[in-house]
Amino acid sequence: MIGGFTTAHLLYLVQSIWWTLVLSALAFVLGSIGGFAIMLARISPRRWLRRTALVYIEAIQGIPLLILLFIVYFGLSVYGFQVPALVAAGLALMVYTSAYLGDIWRGCIEAMPKPQWEAAECLSLSRWQTLRLVIIPQAMRLALPPTVGFLVQVIKMTSLASVIGFVELTRAGQIIDNSIFQPFLVFGLVGAFYFILCYPLSRWSQSMESKLNVGNR
């Protein structure tokens, strides 16, 4: 017997949830800002901007997040930028999230009927005004379910930050398991905690989606 699972272990796991949430929030907020910019570039009238954004999206979507983490964390340190694990993980997740959100949001914007653009432009609204006052407010309804759905993915993907030594939920589980060697119990709990974080969001996303479909019928 190497040792039992104690309340101290449980407390350690629960505390580490905080860092999973911090990392998720960081990824999501930074990724949203980046994603918004990518979306704007993707629908730009300027071809080179659209192209650049497309290359970015396709490149990032074709690279595993784990590799992005390695590039940011180990790659930067080679050049003398010794970044803390949280910053490296946040940066990698931001790059990753912005590529996906940019693409999701572009789809939602493009799903808006073209006559809405025409009606706004014929009232002399500028392209930016049309986007900001007419298109985005309506596209947001459409974008919310897939965005929340993707947030669930982001929460789960933060577990990859454990490999660069950032102590979030998964890493905390590894640390405890290393000392008491009860992987089934420990990782079962870790999994349960992820589920508790993600499930309400998934349900929320689903309910919004069905509401949206009622509106479209």
Next chain:
Amino acid sequence: MSAIVKLDEVYKSFGSNPVLKGVSFEVAKGEMIAVIGASGSGKSTALRCIDRLETIDEGTIEVCGIRVDDPKVDLHRLRLEVGIVFQSYNLFAHLTVQDNIVLALRHVKKKTRDEARRLALAVLEQVGLAQKAQAYPEQLSGGQQQRVAIARSLAMSPKVMLFDEVTSALDPQLTGEVLRVMEDLAADGMTMLLVTHEMAFAKRMADRIIYMHQGKVWEVGDGTMLDNPQTPELRAFLNNGL
């Protein structure tokens, strides 16, 4: 010169499909002109070219002295002069009726909130929908939505208003209420160019009727032209409608 809209030898193709083949006509100030013709005759395209929703291949279009065919045309200026109403209303679904009208008044005309609201209510009054100011578009009938669309366009005080088959999606009763609003506008001296399938309305109200056929202006005349068509094409078109 009193022509508000002037098309001269306008050509336009969609890919290899020519839609306008040398269209010329003028709309004078205060005139109401109805453009009739079969689907595919190019009448809607001609209308859309005037507000530069489509660009033309050849010829010239002039609106209130603005050369619309100029690639560097100031679209903002052009669209302040031209109001357009579409078949599908195109109201902004996330805004109330009042806010649909207030939006451009605030952000384009830079009116204050109170001023914009007052103006919105005034134009809604004009189309008989002041009591619906706080409703959302989806809560209105098609006819009411179309009247709001007219009010929204009217609020910008354009010099000419274009109507693109604005009653084609409506049943006869709703068509009637929209046509009455347009009649009032004409009586107020608004310059209007409408593409329509409402022959009775065109005959009764239009100063001139333009019959388009295969991308050309085929016949022009006043209301009596519908009783006495000069070309076999117009005669066939009118007979098919009966």
